[in-house]
Amino acid sequence: MTEPLPDEVDDAQWAEACRRAVTIRRFLESSSGESSVAAIADLASELQVSQATTYRLLRRFRKDRTVMSLIETKRGRPTGHRALDAQREAIIEKAIRKYYLKPTRPTVSQLVRDIETDCASEGLKPLHRRTIERRLGDLDLRHRAQRRGETETVKATMPVPGTLNSSRPLEIVQIDHTKADVFVVDEETREPIGRPWLTLAMDVFSRMVTGFYLTMDAPSRLSTSLCLLHSVYDKTVWLKAREIEESWPVAGLPDRVHVDNGADFRSRAFKRGCENAGIAIDWRPPGTPRFGGHIERLIGTQMGRLHLLPGTTFSNAQDLAEYDSKKHAALTLRELERYIALDIVGSYHQSIHSSLSRPPLAVWRDHEGEIPLRLPEDRLQFWVSFLPEQERTLRPTGIHLFDLRYWSPALSADVGRTERRLLVKYDPRDMSRVFVRRPSGNFVEARYADLTLAPISLHEALTARRTLREKGRREVDSRAIVRTALEQRKLVGEAVNRTAAARRGKAQSRRGDDLRDTGTLRGVDSSKPVPFVEDTE
Structure with a gap:
């Protein structure tokens, strides 16, 4: 049976598993994992299950510390199923x-x-x-x-207003989006393509930026998820790929994420992914921007720095005046991403913060050793929980996605043996690999079938495909198409006339054969003798 993803689990089952996870985490923290008979009996009572089931749940939870480990798989009709027409x-x-x-x-x-x-x-x-x-x-x-x-x-049901405070690093991380105040240009043509969206995440305690994501697409579950993934994992390789030497030491799962009420933060996959990893979600009450003051100020700071770039839109029409933002745009999306990263690690983290009276990096360094770094137990499972997905058929040549072909030796055993479309997870920032869920339920990593190809983003792949199609349309000779069509029409017409003439000739030939003298008399039965009449003259 295929193991479901967090967002595929029935709501009632998920709620019960979350309740159990909270109870078991509290038990493990308070008892240091002691499993005396009395402690297990108390835990079983709180979980409302038998002691045997309690031992089993503890064993499974200790293995990977996720909500999914506490999901009970049952046969028959799923809990919460509605049979009504x-x-x-x-x-x-x-x-x-x-x-x-x-x-x-x-x-x-x-x-x-x-x-x-x-x-x-x-x-x-x-x-x-x-x-x-x-x-x-x-x-x-x-x-x-x-x-x-x-x-x-x-x-x-309304949260009580108050000040948002944090007592340690990664206790609360705020996430929000903004449309960047600058136009970017296309990688190939260097023509302006629009203003990108920036998703930022910030640790409330130290004011460190924990991660960000830049995209041309409007805020969505995808941008939120990729920003969180960037926040959680070590950024050494990411910085090296962008030729940035400054350090960015923030990594680890936050205890809580603080977000607004946008649909992207309410998506089922985002909520389930956070809950499964033990990340609580706090939604800001509608109409209360003061609850997001920390991240709002950070966004304002970052946008102010972008006003120094060519192609800026400034923050209001008065500042813009007669400045033509599109005409002066010069940076590509990739170049702007590197500029923002340099500004974060080389300027913002190193500058004195007005609320802290210290640089955010110094505050982080002072406290990062106070709590153990909490990373996902199952890196791949956590990773794919937040990635976007498509369904594809496994062909003998591999998985085809966005005109790119992927292969993994692990898929060889499934070729031709399943008619089901497979779930494919992909990271739009790096399309050199995808994650394919096999019929067995396990995810495997599939790479470019052509290993000579360089890693590219989904935006680059789609842009390249669009450019090729436009180039193909420009290379089309419309006059040649018309000339060819007329010639084909003439060819078909002449063929029809020749065929009709040939058939008429054959018909006339048959009629001539019927009229030609062959030594017999028409209308006379030659099988009977003709009476002899003597000539009397």
């Missing part, structure tokens, strides 16, 4: 939205009657009240309270 599900959803989520606060009984009426009008079997109540229980409590005007419930 789609038509009646749609009626329930529409009725809740149309009749129930109203400031008049209709009762559940009224909702049940409305749904019964809708089912009857469609000739469908009525629904049990408990089915409708379960659907109401699935609603987000705050959303329901806001739509129904239940102010007390809204207040009860």
Whole structure:
């Protein structure tokens, strides 16, 4: 059976596994892992399972320390599965939205009657009240309270405003996006292609930038995930690839990430990936920008430095005046990424921060040894949890993705033996490798089938493909196409005429043969003797 990814697990199973993970982590921290009979009995009681199951859960959790290790795989219908037909599900959803989520606060009984009426009008079997109540229980409590005007419930579900403080490195990491105040140019043509988006992550305690991601695409689950991956892992190789000699010592899993309410931070894959690694997520209350003040100030600082670059848009129209940003744009996306990295490690980290009265790097160095570095137990599993994905068929020539071909010897055993499309995870920053989930459930790393190819980003690959297609269109000789089409049309017409003439000739020949004298008399049966008539003259 294929092992699911975190975002493929049923919601109820995931919630229970998260509860168990919190309980077991607390047990391990408080007891230093002691497993006395009394301690296990107390833990089993808190987990609401038998002692045998408790030992099994502890053993599995100690192995990789993830929420996924506590997921119970069951046979049969998944927990939370709904067997109700789609038509009646749609009626329930529409009725809740149309009749129930109203400031008049209709009762559940009224909702049940409305749904019964809708089912009857469609000739469908009525629904049990408990089915409708379960659907109401699935609603987000705050959303329901806001739509129904239940102010007390809204207040009860609203976080209490306060100052965001941190007591140690990586306790809280803030992540946010901004559109860069500068235009970039294409790698090949050096023509302006637009303003990129910058995703930044910052450690609240030390004010160190933990990672960033620069892309031409709008903020998404992808940019958020890649920024987090950049934050967690060691950056030595990354810096070396960009010819940067300054150090960037930040690495490790944060305890909490603090983000806004954007859809990218609410994606199922992002939430499950964080929960699986033991990273809590705090969403800023809507309309409360003060909760993101640290990262907002960092973004303002970084944008201010970009105003010194050619192609800047400045921060307002007054500063821009008659400056033509597109005309003066000079840096490519890759060059801008290196510029930002140099500014972070060589200037921002080394400068005195107004709130700390010290450089962020000095604060980090003072405290980085106070807590053990927490890295993902299963690096590959953590990595692929946050990467984007596609489904592809395994061909004898390998995996084909974005006009690039990948191969791994581990895939040889699967060629021609499965009709299922395989899940392929890829890193848009480096398309030289992908991660393929085999039918067995294990991920394997597949590299370029052509080992002579250099690593490129997805943006570069797509741009190159688009450039080739445009070049191909420019190389098309429209007149030659028209001339060829007319010549083909003439050829077909002449062929049809010759064939028709030949067939007419054959038909006439057959008719001539029928009229030609062959020594027999038409209309006379030659098999009978002709009576002799004597000439009397």
